[in-house]
Amino acid sequence: MKALVTGGAGFIGSHLVDHLVAEGLDVVVVDNLSMGDLHNIKHQDEVTVYVEDVRNEKFMQQLLQEEQPDYIYFLAAVASVADSIERPAETHSVNQTAVFNMLEYIRKTALPIKQFLFTSSAAVYGNLPELPKKEDSRVDPLSPYAIDKYATERFVLAYGELYDLPTVCVRFFNVYGPGQNPSSPYSGVLSILTDCLKNNKAFTLYGDGSQTRDFVYVEDVIQALWLITKSDTSHEVFNIANGNEASLTSIIETYETVTGQKLQVKMAPGRDGEVKRSVANIGKLVKLGYTTKWSLEAGLSKYWEGA
Numbered sequence: 521m522k523a524l525v526t527g528g529a530g531f532i533g534s535h536l537v538d539h540l541v542a543e544g545l546d547v548v549v550v551d552n553l554s555m556g557d558l559h560n561i562k563h564q565d566e567v568t569v570y571v572e573d574v575r576n577e578k579f580m581q582q583l584l585q586e587e588q589p590d591y592i593y594f595l596a597a598v599a600s601v602a603d604s605i606e607r608p609a610e611t612h613s614v615n616q617t618a619v620f621n622m623l624e625y626i627r628k629t630a631l632p633i634k635q636f637l638f639t640s641s642a643a644v645y646g647n648l649p650e651l652p653k654k655e656d657s658r659v660d661p662l663s664p665y666a667i668d669k670y671a672t673e674r675f676v677l678a679y680g681e682l683y684d685l686p687t688v689c690v691r692f693f694n695v696y697g698p699g700q701n702p703s704s705p706y707s708g709v710l711s712i713l714t715d716c717l718k719n720n721k722a723f724t725l726y727g728d729g730s731q732t733r734d735f736v737y738v739e740d741v742i743q744a745l746w747l748i749t750k751s752d753t754s755h756e757v758f759n760i761a762n763g764n765e766a767s768l769t770s771i772i773e774t775y776e777t778v779t780g781q782k783l784q785v786k787m788a789p790g791r792d793g794e795v796k797r798s799v800a801n802i803g804k805l806v807k808l809g810y811t812t813k814w815s816l817e818a819g820l821s822k823y824w825e826g827a
């Protein structure tokens with residue numbers, strides 16, 4: 521069995537690649553290294569890596585023909601709400617057009633795949649009051665990022681139904697853990713917090729800290745992705761989260777306790793397009809056998825140890 525992982529040198533992608541290799545799959549990675557790093561991949565010598573942009577349509581078509589993957593995990597993305605507001609056209613070309621082009625090619629050439637898994641986001645739910653979010657809760661995408669993720673989900677599911685392709689979507693909540701790149705102001709907040717605590721830098725807190733998120737440790741995310749692959753599920757959407765809501769202020773406090781460090785905080789106005797509260801209902805994933813193995817404290821301790 522062969523798997524193609526786009527964004528496979530990135531934070532979540534590289535953990536997935538390591539897992540797939542350990543499960544005995546042949547793994548092919550495409551990554552333009554915009555946020556990823558080949559060193560993130562532990563089993564680099566066992567993986568075929570192409571340093572390319574998923575927007576290179578010709579290249580991607582040739583790759584699919586030559587490699588004929590059974591499983592496709594589409595993780596390549598510009599993974600930031602704030603970045604999508606700064607660069608809507610560019611983020612759209614990655615977060616939607618590249619995925620659409622691949623689906624279209626698979627359809628036209630009737631490429632025989634076992635599963636096409638698209639990674640969407642909790643951002644699609646927006647600020648509607650129902651909590652926790654279920655996969656069939658109403659959506660209200662507020663940013664170019666969230667709109668692209670939701671619209672692409674719809675393409676992925678419609679292609680699945682209309683052309684009988686085995687497609688599935690996952691909605692990541694806030695994933696953290698080793699390998700998350702802290703170098704951009706648009707990086708995931710826990711990678712930035714880790715960098716600030718480690719290097720004694722001031723942390724900029726956007727808003728009053730009461731915004732909530734559902735943080736899930738990357739190993740639990742990989743567990744979920746693998747369960748979805750093994751279940752041969754098609755035409756479904758799954759939340760991938762921990763199922764617990766925590767405010768940014770409480771996360772900072774927990775991290776300070778775990779590390780024994782004190783964070784310097786600079787306050788700044790809240791960011792545009794942001795979701796105020798986010799927490800998942802993970803019942804659908806639990807039915808596949810998912811159990812969260814990492815509490816926030818345990819995940820943060822482990823992350824800090826390796827930082």
Ligand code: UD1
Nearest residue numbers: 599641642643692693694706707708709712724725726731
């Ligand atoms: C994150 C992911 C996104 C995913 C979504 C799912 C990243 C970069 N983004 O978006 O890919 O689809 O979860 O829910 O991982 N914050 C600060 N200071 C900082 C950075 C962030 O206060 O220096 C705040 C933000 O304003 C936000 C919260 O921390 O309120 C989380 O921000 P961030 O980690 O960027 O994640 P999301 O926007 O939730």
